[in-house]
Amino acid sequence: MITVKGLTRSYGDFRAVDEISFTINEGEITGLLGPNGAGKTTTLRMLSGYLKPDSGSILYDGVNTADDPIGIKKITGYLPESAPLYGDMMVFDYFCYIAELRAIDNAPDRIREIASMCRIREVMHKNINELSRGYKQRVGIAHAMIHDPSVLILDEPTSGLDPVEIIEIRNLIKDLGKKKTVILSTHILPEVEATCDRVIIINRGRIVADDATSKLQSSAGRGRSIIIRVSGTGYEGLESMLRSVRGVDHIARIDDSDLASAMATVSGDTDARADIFHAVCGKGWVLYEMKQERTSLENIFRELTIGGGNEQI
Amino acid sequence: MSRYNEILAVMKRDLRSFFNNPIAYIIITVFLAVTGFYFFMFFFYNNQAEMRGLFDLLPLLFFLFIPAVTMKLFSEERQTGSLEILLTLPVSTRDVVIGKFLAGLVFSMIMVSPTLIYLLTVILNGSPDYGPVIGGYVGVIFLAGAYTALGLLASSVTRNQIIALIMGWVICFFFWGIDWVARFVPAKLNFIAMLGTDYHFKSIARGIIDSRDLIYFVSVIAIALMLTIKVVEERR
Numbered sequence: 001m002i003t004v005k006g007l008t009r010s011y012g013d014f015r016a017v018d019e020i021s022f023t024i025n026e027g028e029i030t031g032l033l034g035p036n037g038a039g040k041t042t043t044l045r046m047l048s049g050y051l052k053p054d055s056g057s058i059l060y061d062g063v064n065t066a067d068d069p070i071g072i073k074k075i076t077g078y079l080p081e082s083a084p085l086y087g088d089m090m091v092f093d094y095f096c097y098i099a100e101l102r103a104i105d106n107a108p109d110r111i112r113e114i115a116s117m118c119r120i121r122e123v124m125h126k127n128i129n130e131l132s133r134g135y136k137q138r139v140g141i142a143h144a145m146i147h148d149p150s151v152l153i154l155d156e157p158t159s160g161l162d163p164v165e166i167i168e169i170r171n172l173i174k175d176l177g178k179k180k181t182v183i184l185s186t187h188i189l190p191e192v193e194a195t196c197d198r199v200i201i202i203n204r205g206r207i208v209a210d211d212a213t214s215k216l217q218s219s220a221g222r223g224r225s226i227i228i229r230v231s232g233t234g235y236e237g238l239e240s241m242l243r244s245v246r247g248v249d250h251i252a253r254i255d256d257s258d259l260a261s262a263m264a265t266v267s268g269d270t271d272a273r274a275d276i277f278h279a280v281c282g283k284g285w286v287l288y289e290m291k292q293e294r295t296s297l298e299n300i301f302r303e304l305t306i307g308g309g310n311e312q313i
Numbered sequence: 314m315s316r317y318n319e320i321l322a323v324m325k326r327d328l329r330s331f332f333n334n335p336i337a338y339i340i341i342t343v344f345l346a347v348t349g350f351y352f353f354m355f356f357f358y359n360n361q362a363e364m365r366g367l368f369d370l371l372p373l374l375f376f377l378f379i380p381a382v383t384m385k386l387f388s389e390e391r392q393t394g395s396l397e398i399l400l401t402l403p404v405s406t407r408d409v410v411i412g413k414f415l416a417g418l419v420f421s422m423i424m425v426s427p428t429l430i431y432l433l434t435v436i437l438n439g440s441p442d443y444g445p446v447i448g449g450y451v452g453v454i455f456l457a458g459a460y461t462a463l464g465l466l467a468s469s470v471t472r473n474q475i476i477a478l479i480m481g482w483v484i485c486f487f488f489w490g491i492d493w494v495a496r497f498v499p500a501k502l503n504f505i506a507m508l509g510t511d512y513h514f515k516s517i518a519r520g521i522i523d524s525r526d527l528i529y530f531v532s533v534i535a536i537a538l539m540l541t542i543k544v545v546e547e548r549r
Contacts, residue, residue, distance in 0.1 A: 049401055070403045080398060087393070088334070
């Protein structure tokens with residue numbers, strides 16, 4: 001179990017990670033989700049022991065990383081973003097090198113085992129520079145797995161891959177997650193929905209949501225949003241009309257056409273579309289579009305990270 | 314597994330990576346061409362069975378070449394990001410620094426080793442005084458060690474190899490060039506020559522292996538390596 005308490009790290013004046021706390025249970029695949037620059041990489045670097053936190057603590061099964069940095073590095077496997085492996089080495093030689101530094105007994109057998117697990121046997125005698133991104137990423141995951149760590153930390157494991165490679169990497173991570181604790185970061189939402197049991201959304205160095213993926217999805221399903229476009233009035237007119245409709249809590253401006261357009265968020269079970277339609281007719285405006293969609297995890301993510309629906313979309 | 318193995322693993326990787334790069338061969342070729350020319354010119358011109366031609370030139374060549382050898386050791390890893398992997402392996406920063414230092418030193422020794430052929434020429438054509446020859450080679454190891462450690466320090470502070478090279482030159486220039494400064498300062502200040510590597514190298518290369526000179530070199534190496542460890546730990 002990993003317990004993080006009040007973790008903070010600044011670069012100069014910039015607080016990249018600001019007092020975040022969470023716990024990760026054994027055998028969970030946790031996704032750290034946030035826009036670029038939210039502090040995901042910094043958090044993972046601290047978890048891996050590469051960066052020292054300015055304040056706060058990270059405990060692996062009760063052991064503080066500050067007290068036993070080498071011991072923690074022995075039980076974790078870490079793959080930085082874009083897999084910065086030594087490009088001038090052959091894959092097999094690279095594994096031998098890592099095995100030597102990690103003091104692995106019977107390295108050749110272990111390398112064979114890990115190679116077939118990550119399906120990279122056919123590239124073992126290629127230079128790392130010559131590999132496609134998908135293979136390079138798999139070699140990177142294999143390198144992080146070679147000592148059979150209990151915790152695997154992957155920074156943006158699927159960024160820059162093509163769709164087929166992304167699916168392969170996701171399946172590999174899901175397989176690994178059956179036996180290990182996996183922490184990965186991503187700025188792509190479907191990634192979390194597809195692979196993670198649990199999601200921690202961070203924005204500007206703070207945690208804005210932390211729950212099981214399924215729970216966040218179902219809470220997301222309760223809300224609905226209606227996109228509406230009319231002519232015959234400006235945005236202000238449309239907004240004041242929407243405010244009078246029962247059930248509408250939130251109105252956001254959409255500025256992508258000459259028509260007055262807005263996104264209204266509706267809570268509860270009320271279907272506001274009939275009321276909106278009658279109101280538009282009553283004012284004598286022309287209704288160009290009205291579309292209702294269920295709020296997805298994506299909208300939650302957008303709302304949480306942009307900071308409410310009042311900003312222009 | 315002992316720490317010794319981890320140092321060795323880092324050293325072997327970096328050494329191999331030197332030879333995966335054409336720069337290594339260019340450096341060795343130019344080094345041997347220059348030393349060969351200078352040695353044989355001196356040898357035939359003076360008609361003396363000695364290696365002085367080589368040992369007079371080596372400090373200048375080391376000052377020029379060793380920062381070029383060491384520049385990539387940390388800079389390249391910072392640039393590509395592989396340093397992040399290296400430092401999240403269960404290896405202490407000290408072992409990484411020592412391993413890389415040894416890689417640079419062994420590379421320099423490989424670069425110098427063909428000059429033993431010059432020694433063979435001397436032995437075949439006369440009977441040299443072995444004191445200065447042995448002293449010269451002992452001095453070469455320590456001199457290369459000092460410049461390697463200083464070059465490594467320069468490499469650890471930046472991700473740009475060119476900046477690492479120029480900083481390496483600046484730092485090594487201080488240690489190499491202070492001997493020249495000592496020649497035109499008032500006699501009372503002549504002792505500043507002792508800060509430089511030349512003073513101590515020349516003393517060893519005369520064939521007198523004095524513990525004071527060895528302590529000087531070991532201190533320079535130790536201080537540079539300790540600073541490097543500090544820099545690598547702090548600058549992430």
